[in-house]
Amino acid sequence: MADTPDLVIRNGRVMDPETGLDRICDIAITGDRITRVGDVPEAGTREIDATGLVVAPGFVDIHAHGQSVAADRMQAFDGVTTSLELEVGALPVAGWYERQAGIPRALNYGTAAAWIFGRKAAMGALELDADMHPIDQMGAGADDMRWSVDAADADQTAQIVAHVRQGLDEGAIGIGIPNGYAPGAGVKEMSEICDLAFEYGTPTFTHIAYLSNIDPQSSVDSYVRLIGLAGATGAHMHICHLNSTSLMDIDRVTQLVAKAQAQGLPVTTEAYPYGTGSTVVSAGFFRDPDFTKRTGSDYSAVELVHNHHRFTGREDIERARAEAPADLVMWHFLDVEVNDEHRRLLDLSVTYPGGSIASDAMPWIEEDGSIYEGTEWPLPDRLSAHPRSSATFTRFLASYVRDRGLVPLMEGLAKCTILPCRVIEGCAPQMRRKARLQEGCDADITVFDLDTLQDRATFTAMNRPSEGVRHLIVNGTPVISDGALLPDAAPGRPIRRTPT
Numbered sequence: 001m002a003d004t005p006d007l008v009i010r011n012g013r014v015m016d017p018e019t020g021l022d023r024i025c026d027i028a029i030t031g032d033r034i035t036r037v038g039d040v041p042e043a044g045t046r047e048i049d050a051t052g053l054v055v056a057p058g059f060v061d062i063h064a065h066g067q068s069v070a071a072d073r074m075q076a077f078d079g080v081t082t083s084l085e086l087e088v089g090a091l092p093v094a095g096w097y098e099r100q101a102g103i104p105r106a107l108n109y110g111t112a113a114a115w116i117f118g119r120k121a122a123m124g125a126l127e128l129d130a131d132m133h134p135i136d137q138m139g140a141g142a143d144d145m146r147w148s149v150d151a152a153d154a155d156q157t158a159q160i161v162a163h164v165r166q167g168l169d170e171g172a173i174g175i176g177i178p179n180g181y182a183p184g185a186g187v188k189e190m191s192e193i194c195d196l197a198f199e200y201g202t203p204t205f206t207h208i209a210y211l212s213n214i215d216p217q218s219s220v221d222s223y224v225r226l227i228g229l230a231g232a233t234g235a236h237m238h239i240c241h242l243n244s245t246s247l248m249d250i251d252r253v254t255q256l257v258a259k260a261q262a263q264g265l266p267v268t269t270e271a272y273p274y275g276t277g278s279t280v281v282s283a284g285f286f287r288d289p290d291f292t293k294r295t296g297s298d299y300s301a302v303e304l305v306h307n308h309h310r311f312t313g314r315e316d317i318e319r320a321r322a323e324a325p326a327d328l329v330m331w332h333f334l335d336v337e338v339n340d341e342h343r344r345l346l347d348l349s350v351t352y353p354g355g356s357i358a359s360d361a362m363p364w365i366e367e368d369g370s371i372y373e374g375t376e377w378p379l380p381d382r383l384s385a386h387p388r389s390s391a392t393f394t395r396f397l398a399s400y401v402r403d404r405g406l407v408p409l410m411e412g413l414a415k416c417t418i419l420p421c422r423v424i425e426g427c428a429p430q431m432r433r434k435a436r437l438q439e440g441c442d443a444d445i446t447v448f449d450l451d452t453l454q455d456r457a458t459f460t461a462m463n464r465p466s467e468g469v470r471h472l473i474v475n476g477t478p479v480i481s482d483g484a485l486l487p488d489a490a491p492g493r494p495i496r497r498t499p500t
Contacts, residue, residue: 002131003014003030003042004042004043004045004178004366005028005029005035005036005040005042005045006029006030006031006044006045006046006183006476007028007029007044007045007046007047007384007443007473007476007478008026008027008029008040008042008043008044008046008047008048008064009026009027009029009047009048009050009055009445009447009471010026010040010048010049010050010051011024011025011026011048011049011050011051012026012027012039012050012051012053012054012073012447013023013050013053013054013057013104013412014027014055014059014437015044015055015056015409015410015437015440016037016056016106016274016436016437016438016456017056017057017410017411017413017414017417017418017435018117018414018418018435018438019189019427019436019438020022020410021037021437022410023161025037025038025039025064025292026038026039026040026143026350027055027437027445028038028044029044029445029476030476031254031434031476032442032475032476032477033440033441033442033443033476034114034437034438034439034440034441034442034443034445035047035439035440036439037437037438037439038454041065041279042056044244044385047423047474048326048447048471049129050470050471051086051472052066052448052449053447053448053449053450053470054409054447054448054450054477055411055437055445055446055447056079056416056417056445056446056447056448056474057417057418057434057435057436057437057444057445057446058079058080058081058082058412058417058435058438058444058445058473058474059078059079059080059081059082059084059357059416059417059421059433059447060080060081060084060130060303060416060417060421060431060435061075061080061083061084061358061359061361061392061393061420062084062086062205062238062270062356062358062420062423062424063084063086063087063205063240063241063270063359063360063361064080064083064085064153064358064359064360065085065087065088065134065135065360065361065362065363065443066085066361066362066363066364066385066389067083067100067109067111067133067363067371068103068364068371068373069086069103069104069105069106069374069375070224070364070374070375070376070383071083071106071228071363071364071371071389071488072106072107072192072492073106073377073379073384073485074340074361074364074379074385074389074390074464074465074473075107075151075389075390075473076107076479076480076485077390077465077466077468077469077480077485078342078359078390078391078392078394078460078466078469079198079416079448079466080107081107081108081338081395081430081434081444081445081447081471081472081473082108082109082434082495083107083108083109083361083445083448083473084109084110084112084173084283084424084495085109085110085111085112085134085171085176086111086112086174086205086424087112087171087176087178087205087206087207087240088112088114088135088138088176088178088361089112089113089114089115089117089132089134089135089167089176089184089205090111090112090113090117090118090134090167090176091113091114091118091121091128091165091173091226091261092128092130092164092166092170093113093168093170093171093481094170094171095129095130095131096111096130097111097170097171097496098130098496099130099131100405100494101324101494102241103136104490105492106479106489106491106492107474107492108434108444108474108475108492108493108494108495109440109492109493109494110111110428110494110495110496111134111172111173111176112132112167112173112174112175112205113153113163113164113167113168113170113174113175113176114137114164114176114245115160115164115175115176115177115178115193115305115338116138116151116162116176116178116181116182117134117137117163117263117311117395118159118160118161118162118163118167119147119160119182120137120140120141120147120155120184120476121159122156122159122160123141123146123147123150123156124145124147124161125140125141125144125146125147126140128142128163131341133363133371135280135328135362135363135371136179136326136371137351138181138280138282138326138351139251139280139282139324139325139326140325140326141248141320142282142321142325142420145284145287145431147182147405147498148181148182148183148184149182149183149184149238149284150369151184151185151186151188151189151327152185153190153358155224157188157189157192158195160191160321161196161409163197163198163376164193165262168196168200168202168351168497170338171430171494171496171497171498172497173202173212173373173424173427173428173495173496173497174202174203174204174205174238174342174424174427175193175196175197175202175205176204176207177190177201177205177207177286178191178203178206178207178282178403179207179208179222179242179243180207180208180209180210180283180285181207181283182284183209183217185209187229190225190229190325191229191232191233191256194229194230194232194233194237195233195330196236196429196446197233197235198233198235200232200427200497201426201427202236202426202427203235203236203237203238203268203423203424204237204238205238205240206207206226206238206240206247206454206491207240207241208222208226208239208245208246209221209222209226210222210225210466211245211247211285211294212247212441213247213248213249213252213294213295213297214293214294216293216311217252217255218249218254219245219246219247219249220249220256220419222245223239223246223253224256224257225241226239226267227257227260227267227369229254230260230265230266230267231260231397231419232265233449233485235266236266236267236336236423236426237266237267237268238267238268238269238270238423239268239269239270240256240270240357240360241270241271241277241360241479242254242271242349242352242355243270243275243334243345243346243349243350244270244272244333245279246345246349246358247295247296247297247333248296248345250345250346250348250349251348251361253343254348254352256284257269259354259412261354261391268354268356268423269349269352269354269355269356270292270355270356270357270360270420270425271349271350271352271355271356271357271358272350272357272359272360272388272392272396272398273346273350273395273396274332274346274357274386274387274392274395274417275332275333275335275342275346275394276329276330276331276332276333276334276459277330277331277333277360278305278326278328278329278330278331278351278360278362278385278386278388279321279329279331280325280326280327280329281304281317281321281324281325281326281327281328281329282321282325283328284300286302286314286317286321287318287321288482289314290313291314295333297316297332297333298332299311299313299316299317300312300321301331301332301333302317302329302330302331302332303329303330303331304320304327304328304329304404305327305329305330305365305369305384305385305386306327306328306331306367306368306369306384306389307361307367308364308460314361315390321455324369327369328342328363328369328384328385328386329378330386330426330459334346334352342464347400347406349392350400350401351406352405353444354419355371355415355417355419356413356419356420356423357392357396357416357420357422358391358392359388359389359393360386360388361385361386361388361389361392362386362388363384363389364379364384364385364389364413364463365383365384366383367381367382375487377485377487378463378465379463380463381461381463383462383463384462384463385462385463387455387458387459388463389462389465390455390456390462390463390464390465391455391456391457391466392417393466394453394454394455394466394468394469395411395455396412396415396416397412397413397416397417397450398453398454398455398468400412401450402450402451402453403408405425409412409450411464417435418435418436419432419438420435421435421436421453425449427438427497427498428495428496428497428498429498430495430496431495442471442475442476443475443476444473444474444475445471445472445473446472446473447469447470447472447473448468448469448470449468449470450468452468453466453467453468453469454466454468465485467483469483470483471481474485474491474492475491475493476491477489487497
Protein backbone atom coordinates (compact mmCIF):
# COMPACT_ATOMS: atom_id res chain seq x y z
CA MET A 1 0.00 0.00 0.00
CA ALA A 2 1.32 3.43 -0.94
CA ASP A 3 2.18 5.84 1.86
CA THR A 4 -0.55 8.31 2.74
CA PRO A 5 0.29 11.77 1.39
CA ASP A 6 0.22 14.59 3.91
CA LEU A 7 -1.76 16.74 1.49
CA VAL A 8 -3.54 16.17 -1.81
CA ILE A 9 -4.67 19.05 -4.02
CA ARG A 10 -7.45 17.65 -6.19
CA ASN A 11 -9.02 18.52 -9.52
CA GLY A 12 -7.22 21.83 -10.07
CA ARG A 13 -5.96 23.23 -13.35
CA VAL A 14 -2.30 22.37 -12.78
CA MET A 15 0.05 24.66 -14.73
CA ASP A 16 3.81 24.23 -14.78
CA PRO A 17 5.50 26.87 -16.97
CA GLU A 18 8.79 24.98 -17.26
CA THR A 19 7.29 21.86 -18.83
CA GLY A 20 4.16 23.44 -20.29
CA LEU A 21 1.91 21.07 -18.33
CA ASP A 22 -1.66 22.39 -18.33
CA ARG A 23 -4.27 19.81 -17.28
CA ILE A 24 -6.87 19.03 -14.68
CA CYS A 25 -5.22 16.65 -12.22
CA ASP A 26 -4.05 16.13 -8.64
CA ILE A 27 -0.88 16.92 -6.71
CA ALA A 28 0.30 14.85 -3.75
CA ILE A 29 2.62 16.33 -1.12
CA THR A 30 4.55 14.47 1.53
CA GLY A 31 6.64 16.51 3.93
CA ASP A 32 8.05 19.45 2.03
CA ARG A 33 8.09 17.83 -1.43
CA ILE A 34 5.74 17.16 -4.31
CA THR A 35 5.53 13.37 -4.62
CA ARG A 36 3.07 13.00 -7.49
CA VAL A 37 1.52 15.09 -10.25
CA GLY A 38 -1.36 13.37 -12.05
CA ASP A 39 -3.93 10.94 -10.73
CA VAL A 40 -3.62 10.40 -6.96
CA PRO A 41 -5.94 7.56 -5.87
CA GLU A 42 -4.79 7.61 -2.24
CA ALA A 43 -6.60 9.86 0.22
CA GLY A 44 -4.39 12.46 1.82
CA THR A 45 -4.24 13.27 5.51
CA ARG A 46 -5.55 16.63 4.38
CA GLU A 47 -7.19 17.45 1.05
CA ILE A 48 -7.90 20.61 -0.92
CA ASP A 49 -10.63 20.69 -3.53
CA ALA A 50 -9.18 22.92 -6.26
CA THR A 51 -12.04 22.47 -8.73
CA GLY A 52 -12.23 25.58 -10.91
CA LEU A 53 -8.95 26.93 -9.51
CA VAL A 54 -5.48 27.35 -11.02
CA VAL A 55 -2.72 25.44 -9.25
CA ALA A 56 0.66 27.02 -10.01
CA PRO A 57 4.17 27.17 -8.60
CA GLY A 58 4.52 29.74 -5.85
CA PHE A 59 5.66 33.09 -7.19
CA VAL A 60 9.33 34.05 -6.82
CA ASP A 61 9.93 37.73 -6.04
CA ILE A 62 13.60 38.57 -6.58
CA HIS A 63 13.19 42.22 -5.60
CA ALA A 64 11.48 42.69 -2.22
CA HIS A 65 12.68 45.11 0.45
CA GLY A 66 10.12 44.32 3.19
CA GLN A 67 11.69 41.19 4.72
CA SER A 68 9.46 41.03 7.81
CA VAL A 69 6.45 39.18 9.19
CA ALA A 70 4.09 41.86 7.89
CA ALA A 71 5.71 41.91 4.46
CA ASP A 72 5.53 38.11 4.16
CA ARG A 73 1.86 38.01 5.04
CA MET A 74 0.86 40.65 2.53
CA GLN A 75 2.94 39.01 -0.18
CA ALA A 76 1.40 35.62 0.64
CA PHE A 77 -1.96 36.99 -0.52
CA ASP A 78 -0.13 38.07 -3.68
CA GLY A 79 0.79 34.42 -4.37
CA VAL A 80 4.46 34.78 -3.38
CA THR A 81 6.29 31.90 -1.70
CA THR A 82 9.89 33.18 -2.03
CA SER A 83 10.76 36.83 -1.30
CA LEU A 84 14.34 37.98 -1.85
CA GLU A 85 16.20 41.24 -1.14
CA LEU A 86 18.51 41.37 -4.13
CA GLU A 87 18.62 44.91 -5.57
CA VAL A 88 20.00 46.56 -2.41
CA GLY A 89 21.09 43.52 -0.42
CA ALA A 90 22.62 43.46 3.02
CA LEU A 91 25.93 43.69 4.85
CA PRO A 92 27.05 41.94 6.92
CA VAL A 93 25.36 39.02 5.18
CA ALA A 94 25.90 36.36 7.87
CA GLY A 95 24.39 38.69 10.47
CA TRP A 96 21.39 39.39 8.22
CA TYR A 97 20.62 35.68 7.86
CA GLU A 98 21.06 35.16 11.60
CA ARG A 99 18.60 37.96 12.30
CA GLN A 100 16.04 36.56 9.86
CA ALA A 101 16.32 33.13 11.49
CA GLY A 102 14.94 34.70 14.66
CA ILE A 103 11.87 36.07 12.86
CA PRO A 104 8.86 33.81 12.15
CA ARG A 105 9.16 34.11 8.37
CA ALA A 106 6.21 32.73 6.41
CA LEU A 107 8.04 32.90 3.06
CA ASN A 108 11.44 31.75 1.86
CA TYR A 109 13.97 34.58 2.11
CA GLY A 110 17.46 35.60 1.06
CA THR A 111 19.72 38.52 0.24
CA ALA A 112 22.43 39.76 -2.07
CA ALA A 113 25.66 41.36 -0.87
CA ALA A 114 25.14 45.12 -0.69
CA TRP A 115 27.75 46.89 -2.82
CA ILE A 116 26.44 50.28 -1.73
CA PHE A 117 26.88 49.53 1.97
CA GLY A 118 30.41 48.36 1.28
CA ARG A 119 30.94 51.67 -0.49
CA LYS A 120 29.50 53.67 2.40
CA ALA A 121 31.65 51.74 4.88
CA ALA A 122 34.82 52.25 2.83
CA MET A 123 34.12 56.00 2.63
CA GLY A 124 33.32 56.42 6.31
CA ALA A 125 29.58 57.03 5.93
CA LEU A 126 28.29 53.85 7.58
CA GLU A 127 29.23 51.38 10.28
CA LEU A 128 27.96 48.01 9.12
CA ASP A 129 25.28 46.67 11.47
CA ALA A 130 23.23 43.51 10.88
CA ASP A 131 20.48 44.80 13.18
CA MET A 132 19.90 47.86 10.97
CA HIS A 133 17.28 47.37 8.27
CA PRO A 134 18.74 47.80 4.76
CA ILE A 135 16.30 50.63 4.02
CA ASP A 136 17.56 52.49 7.12
CA GLN A 137 21.11 51.83 5.91
CA MET A 138 20.14 53.35 2.57
CA GLY A 139 19.32 56.59 4.42
CA ALA A 140 22.60 56.63 6.34
CA GLY A 141 25.32 59.11 5.36
CA ALA A 142 22.93 61.80 4.14
CA ASP A 143 24.94 64.55 5.85
CA ASP A 144 28.03 63.82 3.76
CA MET A 145 27.26 62.54 0.26
CA ARG A 146 30.80 61.87 -0.93
CA TRP A 147 29.98 58.14 -0.91
CA SER A 148 27.37 58.95 -3.55
CA VAL A 149 29.12 61.44 -5.81
CA ASP A 150 32.85 60.68 -5.54
CA ALA A 151 34.80 58.07 -7.45
CA ALA A 152 36.55 55.59 -5.17
CA ASP A 153 40.33 55.62 -5.13
CA ALA A 154 42.33 52.39 -5.39
CA ASP A 155 42.39 51.73 -1.64
CA GLN A 156 38.67 52.41 -1.26
CA THR A 157 37.86 50.20 -4.21
CA ALA A 158 39.86 47.37 -2.66
CA GLN A 159 37.89 47.78 0.57
CA ILE A 160 34.57 47.79 -1.29
CA VAL A 161 35.48 44.63 -3.18
CA ALA A 162 36.60 42.99 0.08
CA HIS A 163 33.29 43.77 1.79
CA VAL A 164 31.31 42.35 -1.13
CA ARG A 165 33.54 39.27 -1.38
CA GLN A 166 32.96 38.54 2.30
CA GLY A 167 29.21 38.83 1.72
CA LEU A 168 29.41 36.31 -1.12
CA ASP A 169 31.48 33.97 1.02
CA GLU A 170 28.75 34.20 3.68
CA GLY A 171 26.11 33.02 1.22
CA ALA A 172 24.81 36.12 -0.50
CA ILE A 173 22.81 35.52 -3.68
CA GLY A 174 24.71 37.80 -6.01
CA ILE A 175 25.60 41.46 -5.68
CA GLY A 176 23.08 44.27 -5.23
CA ILE A 177 24.19 47.34 -7.20
CA PRO A 178 21.77 50.28 -6.75
CA ASN A 179 24.08 52.43 -8.86
CA GLY A 180 21.51 55.23 -9.15
CA TYR A 181 22.10 56.12 -5.50
CA ALA A 182 25.86 56.38 -6.01
CA PRO A 183 26.26 57.57 -9.60
CA GLY A 184 29.74 58.84 -8.82
CA ALA A 185 31.07 55.29 -8.86
CA GLY A 186 33.48 54.97 -11.75
CA VAL A 187 33.79 52.28 -14.38
CA LYS A 188 37.01 50.99 -12.78
CA GLU A 189 35.16 50.24 -9.55
CA MET A 190 32.15 48.80 -11.35
CA SER A 191 34.33 46.58 -13.53
CA GLU A 192 36.03 45.11 -10.46
CA ILE A 193 32.67 44.42 -8.81
CA CYS A 194 31.47 42.75 -12.01
CA ASP A 195 34.69 40.74 -12.21
CA LEU A 196 33.87 39.51 -8.70
CA ALA A 197 30.36 38.49 -9.80
CA PHE A 198 31.81 36.57 -12.74
CA GLU A 199 34.41 34.91 -10.51
CA TYR A 200 31.67 33.66 -8.17
CA GLY A 201 29.27 32.76 -10.98
CA THR A 202 26.57 34.95 -9.49
CA PRO A 203 24.39 37.76 -10.87
CA THR A 204 24.42 41.46 -10.19
CA PHE A 205 21.09 43.19 -9.54
CA THR A 206 21.40 46.68 -10.91
CA HIS A 207 19.55 49.94 -10.48
CA ILE A 208 20.90 51.91 -13.45
CA ALA A 209 23.25 54.79 -12.73
CA TYR A 210 21.34 57.72 -14.21
CA LEU A 211 17.65 58.69 -14.20
CA SER A 212 17.26 61.20 -16.99
CA ASN A 213 15.57 61.58 -20.35
CA ILE A 214 18.37 63.75 -21.75
CA ASP A 215 22.10 63.36 -22.35
CA PRO A 216 24.63 63.45 -20.88
CA GLN A 217 24.05 60.82 -18.22
CA SER A 218 20.69 59.68 -19.56
CA SER A 219 18.92 56.38 -18.92
CA VAL A 220 20.14 55.23 -22.33
CA ASP A 221 23.70 56.09 -21.28
CA SER A 222 23.19 53.87 -18.22
CA TYR A 223 21.95 50.90 -20.23
CA VAL A 224 24.82 51.11 -22.71
CA ARG A 225 27.25 51.19 -19.78
CA LEU A 226 25.55 48.22 -18.09
CA ILE A 227 25.45 46.16 -21.27
CA GLY A 228 29.10 47.05 -21.85
CA LEU A 229 30.00 45.72 -18.41
CA ALA A 230 28.25 42.44 -19.23
CA GLY A 231 30.26 42.14 -22.42
CA ALA A 232 33.59 43.21 -20.91
CA THR A 233 33.46 41.16 -17.70
CA GLY A 234 31.06 38.32 -18.50
CA ALA A 235 29.00 39.17 -15.41
CA HIS A 236 25.26 38.47 -15.48
CA MET A 237 23.69 41.94 -15.28
CA HIS A 238 20.09 41.77 -14.10
CA ILE A 239 18.31 45.10 -14.64
CA CYS A 240 15.90 45.99 -11.86
CA HIS A 241 12.57 47.75 -12.47
CA LEU A 242 12.84 48.32 -16.21
CA ASN A 243 9.67 50.40 -15.98
CA SER A 244 10.68 53.06 -13.47
CA THR A 245 14.35 53.80 -14.11
CA SER A 246 13.87 54.09 -17.87
CA LEU A 247 11.41 56.98 -17.46
CA MET A 248 10.33 58.08 -20.96
CA ASP A 249 13.12 56.14 -22.71
CA ILE A 250 11.52 52.69 -22.41
CA ASP A 251 11.19 52.31 -26.18
CA ARG A 252 14.90 52.83 -26.75
CA VAL A 253 16.22 50.88 -23.78
CA THR A 254 14.11 47.80 -24.58
CA GLN A 255 15.60 47.88 -28.08
CA LEU A 256 19.10 47.96 -26.58
CA VAL A 257 18.39 45.13 -24.15
CA ALA A 258 16.86 43.00 -26.90
CA LYS A 259 19.93 43.50 -29.11
CA ALA A 260 22.26 42.61 -26.24
CA GLN A 261 20.31 39.44 -25.51
CA ALA A 262 20.25 38.50 -29.20
CA GLN A 263 24.06 38.63 -29.12
CA GLY A 264 24.09 36.22 -26.19
CA LEU A 265 25.09 38.73 -23.52
CA PRO A 266 24.03 37.78 -19.95
CA VAL A 267 21.44 40.55 -19.46
CA THR A 268 17.99 40.02 -17.90
CA THR A 269 15.19 42.32 -16.80
CA GLU A 270 12.20 42.73 -14.51
CA ALA A 271 9.32 45.18 -14.07
CA TYR A 272 6.32 45.87 -11.85
CA PRO A 273 2.86 46.97 -13.06
CA TYR A 274 2.75 50.44 -11.51
CA GLY A 275 3.67 53.89 -12.81
CA THR A 276 4.78 54.96 -9.35
CA GLY A 277 8.17 54.21 -7.83
CA SER A 278 9.34 54.40 -4.23
CA THR A 279 12.63 55.18 -2.55
CA VAL A 280 14.15 57.08 0.36
CA VAL A 281 13.80 60.88 0.47
CA SER A 282 17.60 61.24 0.61
CA ALA A 283 18.08 59.70 -2.85
CA GLY A 284 20.67 61.81 -4.62
CA PHE A 285 18.73 62.27 -7.87
CA PHE A 286 16.16 64.45 -6.05
CA ARG A 287 19.00 66.90 -5.25
CA ASP A 288 19.86 67.52 -8.90
CA PRO A 289 19.08 71.21 -9.61
CA ASP A 290 17.86 70.07 -13.05
CA PHE A 291 15.67 67.26 -11.65
CA THR A 292 12.50 68.49 -13.36
CA LYS A 293 14.19 69.15 -16.70
CA ARG A 294 16.08 65.87 -16.75
CA THR A 295 13.24 63.60 -15.61
CA GLY A 296 10.20 65.42 -16.99
CA SER A 297 8.69 65.15 -13.51
CA ASP A 298 7.71 67.97 -11.16
CA TYR A 299 8.54 67.79 -7.45
CA SER A 300 4.80 67.66 -6.77
CA ALA A 301 4.90 64.13 -8.21
CA VAL A 302 7.01 63.08 -5.20
CA GLU A 303 5.00 62.19 -2.08
CA LEU A 304 6.01 61.28 1.47
CA VAL A 305 4.57 57.85 2.19
CA HIS A 306 3.71 58.21 5.88
CA ASN A 307 1.74 61.50 5.63
CA HIS A 308 1.09 61.90 1.84
CA HIS A 309 2.80 65.30 1.72
CA ARG A 310 3.46 66.40 -1.87
CA PHE A 311 6.67 68.41 -2.24
CA THR A 312 6.56 71.97 -3.50
CA GLY A 313 10.15 72.16 -4.75
CA ARG A 314 13.78 71.28 -4.16
CA GLU A 315 14.03 73.24 -0.90
CA ASP A 316 11.00 71.41 0.48
CA ILE A 317 12.48 67.99 -0.25
CA GLU A 318 15.85 69.10 1.16
CA ARG A 319 14.14 69.97 4.46
CA ALA A 320 12.53 66.53 4.61
CA ARG A 321 15.85 64.90 3.78
CA ALA A 322 17.60 66.76 6.63
CA GLU A 323 14.90 65.77 9.13
CA ALA A 324 14.63 62.05 8.31
CA PRO A 325 16.81 60.82 5.42
CA ALA A 326 15.42 57.26 5.54
CA ASP A 327 11.79 58.35 5.13
CA LEU A 328 10.10 56.65 2.20
CA VAL A 329 8.64 58.58 -0.71
CA MET A 330 6.56 57.62 -3.73
CA TRP A 331 7.39 59.11 -7.12
CA HIS A 332 4.44 59.19 -9.53
CA PHE A 333 6.56 59.26 -12.70
CA LEU A 334 3.85 57.90 -15.04
CA ASP A 335 0.17 58.83 -14.98
CA VAL A 336 -1.17 55.58 -16.41
CA GLU A 337 -4.79 56.22 -15.48
CA VAL A 338 -5.27 59.20 -17.81
CA ASN A 339 -2.27 59.27 -20.16
CA ASP A 340 -2.39 56.67 -22.95
CA GLU A 341 1.28 57.17 -23.85
CA HIS A 342 2.32 56.58 -20.25
CA ARG A 343 0.20 53.42 -20.22
CA ARG A 344 1.89 52.23 -23.42
CA LEU A 345 5.34 52.76 -21.93
CA LEU A 346 4.45 50.86 -18.77
CA ASP A 347 2.95 48.03 -20.82
CA LEU A 348 6.10 47.81 -22.92
CA SER A 349 8.25 47.17 -19.86
CA VAL A 350 5.83 44.81 -18.09
CA THR A 351 5.22 42.64 -21.16
CA TYR A 352 8.87 42.60 -22.30
CA PRO A 353 9.48 39.05 -23.62
CA GLY A 354 11.42 36.93 -21.15
CA GLY A 355 11.29 39.63 -18.48
CA SER A 356 10.33 38.76 -14.90
CA ILE A 357 7.71 40.34 -12.70
CA ALA A 358 9.24 41.63 -9.46
CA SER A 359 7.58 43.86 -6.90
CA ASP A 360 10.26 46.17 -5.46
CA ALA A 361 8.02 45.81 -2.38
CA MET A 362 8.75 48.40 0.29
CA PRO A 363 8.78 47.84 4.07
CA TRP A 364 5.68 48.64 6.10
CA ILE A 365 6.17 51.85 8.06
CA GLU A 366 4.58 53.61 11.01
CA GLU A 367 3.06 57.09 10.95
CA ASP A 368 6.38 58.56 12.15
CA GLY A 369 8.22 56.92 9.22
CA SER A 370 9.88 54.15 11.26
CA ILE A 371 9.84 50.59 9.96
CA TYR A 372 7.15 48.36 11.45
CA GLU A 373 8.45 45.08 12.91
CA GLY A 374 5.25 43.90 14.60
CA THR A 375 3.04 40.85 14.06
CA GLU A 376 -0.50 42.29 14.20
CA TRP A 377 -3.02 40.86 11.77
CA PRO A 378 -4.83 42.26 9.90
CA LEU A 379 -2.24 44.94 9.31
CA PRO A 380 -3.26 48.12 11.16
CA ASP A 381 -4.66 50.95 9.05
CA ARG A 382 -1.94 53.30 10.31
CA LEU A 383 0.75 51.44 8.34
CA SER A 384 1.93 52.44 4.87
CA ALA A 385 4.23 51.03 2.18
CA HIS A 386 3.30 51.03 -1.51
CA PRO A 387 0.46 49.14 -3.24
CA ARG A 388 3.10 46.99 -4.95
CA SER A 389 3.99 45.64 -1.47
CA SER A 390 0.54 44.04 -1.45
CA ALA A 391 -0.51 43.43 -5.02
CA THR A 392 2.16 43.26 -7.72
CA PHE A 393 1.54 39.72 -8.97
CA THR A 394 -2.24 39.73 -8.60
CA ARG A 395 -2.40 43.11 -10.36
CA PHE A 396 -0.28 41.77 -13.22
CA LEU A 397 -2.31 38.58 -13.66
CA ALA A 398 -5.69 40.29 -13.26
CA SER A 399 -4.94 43.19 -15.60
CA TYR A 400 -2.39 42.01 -18.16
CA VAL A 401 -3.48 38.37 -18.41
CA ARG A 402 -7.20 38.12 -17.60
CA ASP A 403 -8.75 41.53 -18.31
CA ARG A 404 -6.64 42.94 -21.14
CA GLY A 405 -5.35 39.74 -22.69
CA LEU A 406 -1.88 41.15 -23.35
CA VAL A 407 -0.07 38.08 -22.01
CA PRO A 408 -1.25 34.42 -22.21
CA LEU A 409 -1.79 32.80 -18.81
CA MET A 410 1.10 30.32 -19.12
CA GLU A 411 3.51 33.08 -20.16
CA GLY A 412 2.22 35.26 -17.34
CA LEU A 413 2.85 32.51 -14.82
CA ALA A 414 6.35 31.99 -16.24
CA LYS A 415 7.11 35.68 -15.62
CA CYS A 416 6.14 35.14 -11.98
CA THR A 417 7.90 31.80 -11.44
CA ILE A 418 10.44 30.06 -13.66
CA LEU A 419 11.90 33.19 -15.30
CA PRO A 420 12.93 34.90 -12.03
CA CYS A 421 14.00 31.52 -10.67
CA ARG A 422 16.40 31.02 -13.59
CA VAL A 423 18.10 34.33 -12.85
CA ILE A 424 19.45 32.96 -9.58
CA GLU A 425 19.33 29.16 -9.67
CA GLY A 426 22.82 28.92 -11.18
CA CYS A 427 24.32 30.16 -7.91
CA ALA A 428 21.55 29.08 -5.52
CA PRO A 429 20.87 25.40 -6.31
CA GLN A 430 17.98 25.33 -3.80
CA MET A 431 16.02 27.24 -6.42
CA ARG A 432 16.23 24.33 -8.87
CA ARG A 433 13.50 22.65 -6.79
CA LYS A 434 11.31 25.75 -6.72
CA ALA A 435 9.05 27.49 -9.27
CA ARG A 436 8.08 24.06 -10.63
CA LEU A 437 5.16 21.66 -10.17
CA GLN A 438 7.12 18.46 -10.70
CA GLU A 439 7.75 15.35 -8.66
CA GLY A 440 10.64 15.84 -6.26
CA CYS A 441 10.34 19.62 -6.25
CA ASP A 442 9.61 21.72 -3.19
CA ALA A 443 5.94 22.08 -2.34
CA ASP A 444 5.80 25.86 -2.84
CA ILE A 445 2.36 26.24 -4.43
CA THR A 446 -0.24 28.92 -5.00
CA VAL A 447 -3.86 28.00 -5.69
CA PHE A 448 -5.96 30.88 -7.01
CA ASP A 449 -9.26 31.74 -8.64
CA LEU A 450 -8.41 33.54 -11.87
CA ASP A 451 -11.95 34.91 -12.16
CA THR A 452 -11.85 36.69 -8.78
CA LEU A 453 -8.11 37.43 -8.56
CA GLN A 454 -7.81 41.14 -7.83
CA ASP A 455 -5.47 43.70 -6.30
CA ARG A 456 -7.22 45.81 -3.62
CA ALA A 457 -4.40 48.01 -2.30
CA THR A 458 -4.50 51.68 -3.27
CA PHE A 459 -2.22 54.64 -2.69
CA THR A 460 -4.39 55.72 0.24
CA ALA A 461 -5.22 52.24 1.57
CA MET A 462 -2.08 50.18 1.01
CA ASN A 463 -2.78 47.51 3.62
CA ARG A 464 -5.62 45.77 1.79
CA PRO A 465 -4.64 42.18 0.96
CA SER A 466 -5.25 40.99 -2.57
CA GLU A 467 -8.16 38.67 -3.26
CA GLY A 468 -8.30 35.38 -5.15
CA VAL A 469 -5.43 33.37 -3.64
CA ARG A 470 -7.38 30.57 -1.98
CA HIS A 471 -4.43 28.50 -0.75
CA LEU A 472 -0.71 29.15 -0.38
CA ILE A 473 1.70 26.39 0.58
CA VAL A 474 5.35 26.97 1.48
CA ASN A 475 7.65 23.98 1.90
CA GLY A 476 4.57 21.77 2.27
CA THR A 477 3.01 23.92 5.02
CA PRO A 478 -0.19 25.92 4.44
CA VAL A 479 0.18 29.66 4.99
CA ILE A 480 -3.21 30.58 3.50
CA SER A 481 -6.12 28.15 3.74
CA ASP A 482 -9.53 28.77 2.15
CA GLY A 483 -8.57 32.41 1.65
CA ALA A 484 -7.61 33.02 5.28
CA LEU A 485 -4.14 33.60 6.71
CA LEU A 486 -2.82 31.06 9.18
CA PRO A 487 -0.93 33.54 11.40
CA ASP A 488 1.11 30.92 13.26
CA ALA A 489 2.54 29.47 10.04
CA ALA A 490 6.26 30.20 9.67
CA PRO A 491 7.66 27.64 7.19
CA GLY A 492 9.99 30.07 5.37
CA ARG A 493 13.58 28.93 4.86
CA PRO A 494 16.76 30.76 3.92
CA ILE A 495 17.93 30.72 0.30
CA ARG A 496 21.70 31.11 0.02
CA ARG A 497 24.40 30.96 -2.56
CA THR A 498 26.15 27.62 -2.51
CA PRO A 499 29.94 27.74 -3.00
CA THR A 500 31.04 26.24 -6.29
